[in-house]
Amino acid sequence: MGDFLKYEQDGKVATLTMNDPDNRNPLTGNSAAAEFVAMAARIEADPSVRVVILTGAGAAFSAGGNVKDMKKYQGDAIQPMPIRDEYRRGIQRLTLAMYNLDVPLIAAVNGFAIGAGCDLACMCDIRIAAESAKFAESFIKVGIIPGDGGAWLLPRVVGMSKAAEMAFTGEMLDAQAALSCGLVSRVVPDDQLMQTARELADRIAANPGPTLRLTKRLLREGQVTRLDSLLELSAAYQALAHKTAEHAEAVNAFIEKRKPDFG
Template sequence: MANFLKYEQDGPIVTLTMNDPENRNPLTGNSAVDEFIDAINRIEADKSVRVVIVTGSGAAFSAGGNMKDMQKYQNPDLAVMPIRTEYKEGIQRLTLAMYNLEVPTIAAVNGYAIGAGCDLTCMCDIRVASESARFAESFIKVGLIPGDGGAWLLPRVVGMSKAAEMAFTGEMLDAQAALACGLVSRVVPDDQLMGEARKLADRIAANPGPTLRLTKRLLREGQVTRLDSLLELSAAYQALAHATPEHTEAVNAFLEKRKPNFG
């Protein structure tokens, strides 16, 4: 469908809402990937954006893959290589773009986050869940593997043992179980989800935008690089941070005992 993704900006905070509730906000078989990529490019280019909230409309955050669309793969004459290409040029583009987005991201999980929907939450930096939220790394239930990078993402969020349990059983976690294993950082009543996500976004957005982007990049690099390499990168980033007007404003505000104004 057209306009799968609703883009709303309020000052330094952008909210991206997946808006196909009748189909539980699937990420394949529609324009979802292209619209996410367009939104991410827009956010990266807009230096006023400091935080992004990702959520879904209706009863689901995202049901992941579109099962009706997957029926096309049941054709015995269908070649394997085009399917591989479709994944690389489809859902995997979303994985890389969302994970590498420099702006901090919050997944406000309002309902079912299944398969690629669960993995989409793991592409974000922080996950806040409503009491109705449910999570499942459920690919195994339909005879598939996590084709969107979930085997890399999920263990970095919940640890290898819990990720293996989720991937091998495909079983669903309720919000409290997700909280217990660290998949989410907090659970709130359904009607308070977006308010709590916005409060958290406001606390993040109160900080200087350039430094937020540099800090997120360091956190990402820290997951895949050696300590000495990260220290070298940190020194370079710190030099950049010292040169920003936001740093000057922060130092002056501290010395003058006032609240900084980062614009």
């Protein structure tokens, strides 16, 4: 599939590791976007995967866009329309693939999450930070805007005021500041990051796989739709959930006073 994303599956939990530590796991100027899109499709098609953990190799989660690669946009050799198309076919496809992934996604942020790297963490459902983690919506520092959808993602995670502060200053947040503003849900010692993420993933994966995917989809739709529309969708999803083998097992286990077995 490529060399950027390393895939490992242990039971019902898959771990994705961005694997270009020498360059701090950049998301542009390489095959990252195509690999994320392909990996999302692979996971969607595999019902054995109930939870995904995303992390980075080395000292960074992801440094975001490859600034050295942006040199190619200078001068008259490339015009605005091809640049626009490059974003649409590249990093923006990554955004859509990861944000729309039906499987619960945990970001285990092990170091710098900068620019698009910060936004990648915001595409995940849950973010856990190592004590050494650093976050920045830093596009303004290199004279560009969040071309990956960060202006939509970040306010939904930290609120508009904090998102504006981060985007307008480009300043770095340490792990504790990220915790204070809700960018992450917990901070743990560096050497406990992956263990903590895995323990959380195991607690999630203990639940029925089909219903986990339906629940995540409802949470996503709930961010962008009216209450009455979401209720209609919830009724349809509930009808599907009631007819799953996992629901039948849960009901029978409750009645029989035993622990359910969801496979």
